[in-house]
Amino acid sequence: MVSKKLITSLATSATLASVGFATVGQVVPQLGSQVQTTQAATSAINDYINNNNIKPVSIQYRAGTFNKMFGYENGVGKPEGVVIHETATPGATAENEVSYFSWSWPTTQTYVHAFVDDKEIINIHSADYGVWGAGQTANSKYIQVELCRVNTTDQFARSVANQAYYAAFRLVQYGLPFTPGKTVLSHNDVSRMYKETNHTDPVGYFAQWGYSMDQFYDLVGKYYNQLKDSNTNNGGNANTNNGNQASNIGILRVKDGSKEYISLYSLNNDTMSRITNRALGTGTDWQMDQTKVVNGTKYYRVATNEWVPESSVGQIIKPLA
Incomplete structure (x- = not known):
């Protein structure tokens, strides 16, 4: 290669x-x-x-x-x-x-x-x-x-x-x-x-x-x-699994902190589990396409079955539409 x-x-x-x-x-x-x-x-x-x-x-x-x-x-x-x-x-x-x-x-x-x-x-x-x-x-x-x-x-x-x-x-x-x-x-x-x-x-x-x-x-x-000629083009880096347009995409910034990385979580059977082989760099901006509350904690989806807890979010730069 x-x-x-x-x-x-x-x-x-x-x-x-x-x-x-x-x-x-x-x-x-x-x-x-x-x-x-x-x-x-x-x-x-x-x-x-x-x-x-x-x-x-x-x-x-x-x-x-x-x-x-x-x-x-x-x-x-x-x-x-x-x-x-x-x-x-x-x-x-x-x-x-x-x-x-x-x-x-x-x-x-x-x-x-x-x-x-x-x-x-x-x-x-x-x-x-x-x-x-x-x-x-x-x-x-x-x-x-x-x-x-x-x-x-x-x-x-x-x-x-x-x-x-x-x-x-x-x-x-x-x-x-x-x-x-x-x-x-x-x-x-x-x-x-x-x-x-x-x-x-x-x-x-x-x-x-x-x-x-x-x-x-x-x-x-x-x-x-x-x-x-089509009016069904999703466009963008957006996707919400239901054909919604890119306007439904927001942007969040994960917190700066003492740790270099912010943990990600996966959702399985209404339970969030920490992902051990992936993380987000602190202070970085990420697109999000939906939120979900699990056991009283709000999570933002930033990738395919990868979620960030609200406690790790420092700023919502662009809210979800």
Whole structure:
């Protein structure tokens, strides 16, 4: 995994922490006959996706471990597009990569927003903030997503459908136009534009499957247009398990204190149990999507079945809607 993991960050760090939520309600694109005809002439992979009615999977949001959060050059929540990567690690799934990055990023100085394979889209960092994936300039501009290497044509088709959907979803979420090479671009494009990295992905990996960025753009464009036409796009890093909009998301700041970390709790059968292998950094800001009172104590949900007790909350920066 070394070839993709040694990218100098050169990013300004802040004192916030990342957040994720459970699986978001998915907008499933429907493939129109006109799109099928166009793509069948340009890409066997896109044709395969159409003919087999392959649909992107839901986006999963998880709390990542990257705590060097920083706004984009235009501000928090103002990315300029999406950079497409691939992991260069044959056989590693999205779950594998998430696990690896969770502990390795302080050493490798690399982190991205999401990993995609043929079965999952796993978002591990708030897209409102930058990451360390493609050099200083790109890090301050773009959301970044890694495609995992797979073994069969069917797996590849499903994985690029998932990655194209993720890119389109983010563009629509942040009100960005779909402009190939500008708002959606490869790591290879970034390397050529800013000359801060020498990576060429995913061009070589795509070529192994007879695929290209232009054909990938066709797929992104299809999902982008369908999402733009839909009124059911959840958007954002928000999710409440019931399709509510991002306005239902609040922000809390956990207390500063003598301890470096604040304990998290999981809810099982109306009982809160302390989580022993995860915690929040003191003084950090976290998104929340719901509250619950258990045995007289109020808890705030900050990730999938991860809750913070009211006694650990120092400030409610943005109340729940």
